[in-house]
Amino acid sequence: MTRKMAACSSYGLSWRLYWACSCVVLVAALTCYVNVVDALPRVQSDGLLKIQELLRTPTAKAIWNIDTDFCKLPPTSHLYINCTGDTLTYLRIVGDKNMVTEKEKRQLGSAGGSLGPKKSLPSNFSVNTLVDTLLTFPDLRGLELVSLGMWGSLPEKLSQLSSLQTLNVSSNLFTGTIPKSLHKITGLGTLALDNNALAGIFPYWLSAMSSIETLSLSDNFFTGELNDSISSFKNLSSLSVSNNLLYGNIPGSLSSLQSLQFLSLAHNRFTGNSPNLENLRSLKTLNLGGNSLGPGFPALGTHLTSVYLGQNKLSESLPDSLKDFGELHTLDISGNALADTPPAFLFNLPRISTLNLARNHFSGVLPLNLTLSKSLSVLDVSNNFLTGQLPLVFLSARNVALYYQNNCMDTLKQKQGSKEYCTITAAKLGIGSSEVHHSHLVLIIAVAAAGGLCLTVGLCGVVLLMARRCSIDKDSVAAPEDRNFGSFRGIPSELLSNARYLSQSMRLGVLPQSQNRVFALEELKVATNNFSPGALVGEGRHGKVYKGLLEDKTVVAIKWLNFKSKEDMAEYKTQLEVLNKLRHRHLVSVLGYCSEEVTSSVDDEEFKSFRLFIVSDFMGNGDLRSHLSKQMGKEPMVWSQRLAAVIAAGRGIHYLHTGVVPPIFYNNLKITSILLDSYMVAQLSDFGLPVRRVSFSMDVVAPEGKAGVPKLNHEESLRRQEHRDKQDVYDYGAILLEIVLGRPPTIRNPFPQKRSELERLTKEKGPSMELIDKDIVGTCGAESLATVLEIAGKCMVDDPTRRPSMEDVLWNLQYALQVHSSVNDVTDEHDLRREEFQKAPSFTERKRCFYDNRVSDEDWKAGPKRPGRA
Numbered sequence: 001m002t003r004k005m006a007a008c009s010s011y012g013l014s015w016r017l018y019w020a021c022s023c024v025v026l027v028a029a030l031t032c033y034v035n036v037v038d039a040l041p042r043v044q045s046d047g048l049l050k051i052q053e054l055l056r057t058p059t060a061k062a063i064w065n066i067d068t069d070f071c072k073l074p075p076t077s078h079l080y081i082n083c084t085g086d087t088l089t090y091l092r093i094v095g096d097k098n099m100v101t102e103k104e105k106r107q108l109g110s111a112g113g114s115l116g117p118k119k120s121l122p123s124n125f126s127v128n129t130l131v132d133t134l135l136t137f138p139d140l141r142g143l144e145l146v147s148l149g150m151w152g153s154l155p156e157k158l159s160q161l162s163s164l165q166t167l168n169v170s171s172n173l174f175t176g177t178i179p180k181s182l183h184k185i186t187g188l189g190t191l192a193l194d195n196n197a198l199a200g201i202f203p204y205w206l207s208a209m210s211s212i213e214t215l216s217l218s219d220n221f222f223t224g225e226l227n228d229s230i231s232s233f234k235n236l237s238s239l240s241v242s243n244n245l246l247y248g249n250i251p252g253s254l255s256s257l258q259s260l261q262f263l264s265l266a267h268n269r270f271t272g273n274s275p276n277l278e279n280l281r282s283l284k285t286l287n288l289g290g291n292s293l294g295p296g297f298p299a300l301g302t303h304l305t306s307v308y309l310g311q312n313k314l315s316e317s318l319p320d321s322l323k324d325f326g327e328l329h330t331l332d333i334s335g336n337a338l339a340d341t342p343p344a345f346l347f348n349l350p351r352i353s354t355l356n357l358a359r360n361h362f363s364g365v366l367p368l369n370l371t372l373s374k375s376l377s378v379l380d381v382s383n384n385f386l387t388g389q390l391p392l393v394f395l396s397a398r399n400v401a402l403y404y405q406n407n408c409m410d411t412l413k414q415k416q417g418s419k420e421y422c423t424i425t426a427a428k429l430g431i432g433s434s435e436v437h438h439s440h441l442v443l444i445i446a447v448a449a450a451g452g453l454c455l456t457v458g459l460c461g462v463v464l465l466m467a468r469r470c471s472i473d474k475d476s477v478a479a480p481e482d483r484n485f486g487s488f489r490g491i492p493s494e495l496l497s498n499a500r501y502l503s504q505s506m507r508l509g510v511l512p513q514s515q516n517r518v519f520a521l522e523e524l525k526v527a528t529n530n531f532s533p534g535a536l537v538g539e540g541r542h543g544k545v546y547k548g549l550l551e552d553k554t555v556v557a558i559k560w561l562n563f564k565s566k567e568d569m570a571e572y573k574t575q576l577e578v579l580n581k582l583r584h585r586h587l588v589s590v591l592g593y594c595s596e597e598v599t600s601s602v603d604d605e606e607f608k609s610f611r612l613f614i615v616s617d618f619m620g621n622g623d624l625r626s627h628l629s630k631q632m633g634k635e636p637m638v639w640s641q642r643l644a645a646v647i648a649a650g651r652g653i654h655y656l657h658t659g660v661v662p663p664i665f666y667n668n669l670k671i672t673s674i675l676l677d678s679y680m681v682a683q684l685s686d687f688g689l690p691v692r693r694v695s696f697s698m699d700v701v702a703p704e705g706k707a708g709v710p711k712l713n714h715e716e717s718l719r720r721q722e723h724r725d726k727q728d729v730y731d732y733g734a735i736l737l738e739i740v741l742g743r744p745p746t747i748r749n750p751f752p753q754k755r756s757e758l759e760r761l762t763k764e765k766g767p768s769m770e771l772i773d774k775d776i777v778g779t780c781g782a783e784s785l786a787t788v789l790e791i792a793g794k795c796m797v798d799d800p801t802r803r804p805s806m807e808d809v810l811w812n813l814q815y816a817l818q819v820h821s822s823v824n825d826v827t828d829e830h831d832l833r834r835e836e837f838q839k840a841p842s843f844t845e846r847k848r849c850f851y852d853n854r855v856s857d858e859d860w861k862a863g864p865k866r867p868g869r870a
């Protein structure tokens with residue numbers, strides 16, 4: 001420093017300059033000192049230790065301690081701490097083990113680590129105490145507490161963290177509304193509250209915060225219509241409200257949000273045509289999938305890179321303007337009623353990587369010499385009405401997962417219907433390319449000619465000819481058969497092994513992918529203490545399930561299955577490859593497997609048998625059925641918990657039906673496959689595996705078309721094809737009944753002779769109360785119960801075509817949870833009403849206890865309009 005000052009004076013600088021120079025040097029020295037110190041004051045270290053205590057079970061071994069140098073902890077995918085000088089400025093804790101790599105786990109262990117992601121919260125967890133503790137960090141700019149199982153209402157005092165720029169508490173169990181005081185955090189740029197159970201009208205008031213750039217509210221219960229106030233979010237670059245209860249038209253004013261780069265309104269109930277979004281020049285990702293938008297194809301900006309419009313009601317032909325989408329790499333327009341022949345340029349867009357045109361009304365012939373973009377990796381044109389020869393490139397394309405089954409193309413590869421089937425059906429639907437129009441015309445002419453020729457004796461020969469043409473026996477028109485009796489039956493294994501995710505609409509529920517692991521039997525023996533009885537956690541009809549501790553301390557479930565033939569086991573293994581790729585918050589992750597061939601000899605004769613060990617995430621709280629009754633000192637689940645569990649599992653099923661290519665149907669759903677993790681969050685297990693017939697017990701619904709069920713005619717086959725999701729819907733209905741009854745329903749056969757139980761439960765005047773689980777009577781709102789019973793009844797109607805989709809079912813259940821929450825604040829007053837409810841002799845009177853007394857509540861008044869049910 002002295003040398004620097006001398007340097008200043010030696011250059012003959014003035015006295016004032018000399019002082020300025022000294023100051024600069026002093027500041028530099030201080031900065032240097034601060035950087036060296038870089039340790040938190042005691043009050044902040046204590047705060048972090050307190051947070052550790054709050055977010056972990058008290059029995060867990062503490063990892064942080066008084067000597068931990070928090071500012072020097074290495075960042076990992078589930079912990080990031082940043083200090084500026086001697087104050088904490090960023091705290092991120094992500095408590096989901098699926099997000100931690102093995103390597104990171106090891107690093108965490110050796111480096112002093114961070115909060116263990118698998119630990120559940122202590123029973124006395126209080127979000128208020130947590131926020132009080134956070135207030136010891138006045139300079140906190142970033143706070144991310146994700147997947148930690150936190151519950152309660154977000155406290156108003158969160159706004160006292162006034163320096164926050166990022167607030168992310170997604171994937172927790174928060175309820176209630178967003179605290180209005182948040183608008184006081186004037187610099188807040190990112191607000192992420194996804195995957196909670198927050199409710200209320202869409203929070204337009206947040207637009208008063210001009211700083212807000214990212215607003216992520218997906219997977220909650222927000223409701224109401226989006227209106228023009230949306231345009232007041234001037235600086236928004238990312239808006240995600242997928243999987244909520246929003247409805248009505250998408251307002252045109254959305255197009256004034258010029259900074260928008262990411263927009264997801266997927267899986268709500270938006271209707272009508274999408275507004276013109278061409279003006280959104282910064283928009284890169286647009287997800288409007290899973291609504292009821294249509295019939296027009298939306299006008300979109302050409303700079304988009306990902307467009308998801310699947311499962312809507314689009315029914316026009318694709319616009320020519322799509323050829324200008326030079327940056328598009330994902331286009332998902334599956335599950336609409338789009339018509340005509342898909343234009344050849346679509347397959348050859350320069351950046352296109354995923355093109356999903358499945359389940360539309362596309363018809364006509366794809367050019368034989370069609371070319372595919374070099375960047376294409378997934379192409380799905382299945383379940384349309386395409387005819388003609390298969391484009392040559394479909395046979396030669398390598399590195400492209402290609403799906404074209406259930407069309408009527410001229411090929412023996414992937415199952416096809418007859419050309420007549422496609423042309424006639426396309427004509428019936430009034431759709432089609434020039435070729436279909438031509439066929440249609442031929443038919444019309446033929447009919448007319450047949451009539452005319454009947455009158456003209458001289459043309460008898462022609463009449464006969466034409467009449468023959470007119471009377472194409474419907475049954476001889478081969479429709480694509482329903483091949484999906486097993487989960488993936490009929491789909492070539494090479495396609496299965498290539499199956500990928502398409503729908504990014506689910507991305508917030510989807511966890512990172514991991515590698516399938518082939519385990520050594522030795523490893524599993526060590527993990528389970530040689531499959532000791534003490535490690536046994538359950539037994540199904542096909543094998544035993546053990547709890548195991550792997551070397552890296554991961555707790556896993558190991559399901560032991562025996563097979564008589566190698567082929568049967570191979571079928572399982574192929575499907576495990578697919579299932580391993582799936583990661584969803586409400587699906588139990590398959591981590592890998594181990595297969596073994598065992599040779600034994602009896603009387604000098606050798607026998608081979610095969611064993612498969614499926615390794616998956618361990619769910620610490622058993623299956624849903626075990627929580628419906630008092631067991632081992634555990635209280636039975638109350639209504640809201642039951643609803644939350646079935647909604648969670650339903651989301652997993654919905655993902656299997658709509659978020660995976662090819663979709664996964666026929667999941668042999670049972671209540672015992674809904675397992676609860678250590679946070680009591682439900683996850684579905686046992687999905688997507690082949691149905692193994694043991695015996696046709698009451699607990700198994702054989703997929704239609706399996707052995708013993710008559711062969712289907714073509715019409716029926718087509719009907720099944722279109723309603724492949726409905727077997728799961730039926731089974732899910734039975735699960736809904738079980739959470740109401742508290743015991744398995746007696747109706748499990750899809751075509752029951754006697755459905756009196758269901759009828760008694762769903763009759764108009766209300767259910768017979770004696771049938772309802774006494775543990776929930778009084779704790780569930782009547783409207784909520786009635787909604788669940790109504791939708792369960794619809795799920796279980798005999799005719800699969802009349803059953804609702806999983807999306808409809810979820811919509812109703814979310815509504816049921818919402819009305820339950822709004823009438824069921826646990827207050828003294830409520831307890832009184834509950835008593836009153838329990839004493840009320842008739843259903844109608846009980847219903848009144850809830851409705852009449854509650855309808856005046858402010859909350860209830862402000863509650864959502866009910867936009868109609870399935």
Ligand SMILES: Nc1ncnc2c1ncn2[C@@H]1O[C@H](COP(=O)(O)OP(=O)(O)OP(=O)(O)O)[C@@H](O)[C@H]1O
Binds near residue numbers: 616675
């Ligand atoms: N991943 C898991 N984590 C914790 N427990 C599990 C797990 N998978 C299964 N279990 C336990 O093992 C029991 C048996 O499971 P399994 O899947 O073999 O049969 P099931 O679902 O009860 O019936 P089924 O034989 O019809 O499939 C379950 O009820 C559950 O309690």
